[in-house]
Amino acid sequence: MALQKLQLSLQFGDIPYAARHRAALPRHAVARAIRHALADDAEITVRIVGEEEGRELNKSYRKKDYATNVLTFDYEQEPVVMADLVLCAPVVAREAKEQGKTLAAHYAHLLVHGTLHAQGWDHETSTADAEEMEAYEVAILAGLGLKNPYR
Template sequence: MILVEADVSEEWDSSTGWPALAERAVGAAVAASAHAPLIESGLAVEVSVKFTGDDEVQGLNASYRGKDKPTNVLSFPMFEAALLPSLAQTDGGEVLLGDLALAHGVCAREAAEKGISVADHAAHLVVHGTLHLLGYDHEQGDEAAEAMESLERAALAGLGIADPYRVHG
């Protein structure tokens, strides 16, 4: 079972259902991954998603990654992803998979540049961040990046969101 806790700051348009979007995107990412059995397991796997502003994400990025600039999404794993397959057999208990933080300004600018809605881009960022929490890492070479992008495409397709990596021309 996947549990998603969302915290939404004032920067994010309150008319959009960000907590529901986060829940759908986290679920889609897990379902597309090798860790899909967690969805039906008795284990409660929790992900926290914070929809916040650029300043807060910049502070987190500086503190934890040594990069003093905002970025679109940060992932903070709280659990060793290599242990997840054995946990899918568990009948109960809880594990905090990790936290995600999305920067509104960066997300909105990127969405405008791509010509897509902020909600669709935010869903992509939540999927991307969740895959990081599950142990996927696009920075481990071309093969790892292609594998992660393939999972993102599958998860987003399940949400009815177009391929964010398709070249428009």
């Protein structure tokens, strides 16, 4: 299967332990995870943020007053996927530790998850949709050589 074309912008905001997060997110790994989840060519910005920025974005756009692991802002789905993925570094690090995963593996999962959201996948609409999206994520991650993140 040929991978889709990707125009990627990778940004790091003001985050604690920035070197650790930059090391877990080399540009080629970010592009690889996203491209494996794409059905069409894409222009995607990935921004790694601190807890305050993550909380403000989640509060402004989802009316939820906490920082979440990944937010997806999709602007276009056809013919080119256009989206911003915002990952909150402290939340991702905390979850990776709690789940016994490497930081890089957890970031890869969330990049795949966010990329699927950017293409219209939604796990909050029904149990069936959630199960379908989860199974697809697991398959994509297996193709990247990563374990099932839900076990």
